[in-house]
Amino acid sequence: QATLVESGGGLVQPGESLRLACTVSGDVLNYYTVGWFRQAPGKEREGVSCMDASEREIYYRESVKGRFTISRDRAANVVYLQMDSLKPEDTGLYFCALEGTPFAQRMCTSYKGNFRGQGTQVTVAS
Numbered sequence: 668q669a670t671l672v673e674s675g676g677g678l679v680q681p682g683e684s685l686r687l688a689c690t691v692s693g694d695v696l697n698y699y700t701v702g703w704f705r706q707a708p709g710k711e712r713e714g715v716s717c718m719d720a721s722e723r724e725i726y727y728r729e730s731v732k733g734r735f736t737i738s739r740d741r742a743a744n745v746v747y748l749q750m751d752s753l754k755p756e757d758t759g760l761y762f763c764a765l766e767g768t769p770f771a772q773r774m775c776t777s778y779k780g781n782f783r784g785q786g787t788q789v790t791v792a793s
Contacts, residue, residue: 669693676787687748689763705759714775726772762786
């Protein structure tokens with residue numbers, strides 16, 4: 668069974684950038700939709716960005732459009748989330764996940780909570 672390990676989180680000031688990485692063991696990215704999610708204390712889990720296996724469908728939640736970019740290194744089995752112009756409301760535990768659905772938007776909006784990593788903390792504060 669594949670494992671997912673996130674890295675790249677940290678404490679930054681508003682307006683700064685971070686790049687998160689999700690390293691996936693096994694050659695599964697060619698077959699699964701992958702997504703980044705975040706969870707802040709007292710708030711519901713949010714689907715931040717998802718990408719299907721072919722990279723033809725990419726979904727971003729409205730609040731991160733134009734600031735976040737999801738990408739993938741197929742050779743290294745790593746999925747990235749480049750986060751620019753960070754805001755305090757972006758604070759949360761970010762984790763990556765895989766699902767068998769072929770639809771990126773569906774994964775981000777209806778994620779079941781399975782097959783995920785432990786997460787990496789992102790804190791945006793001045």
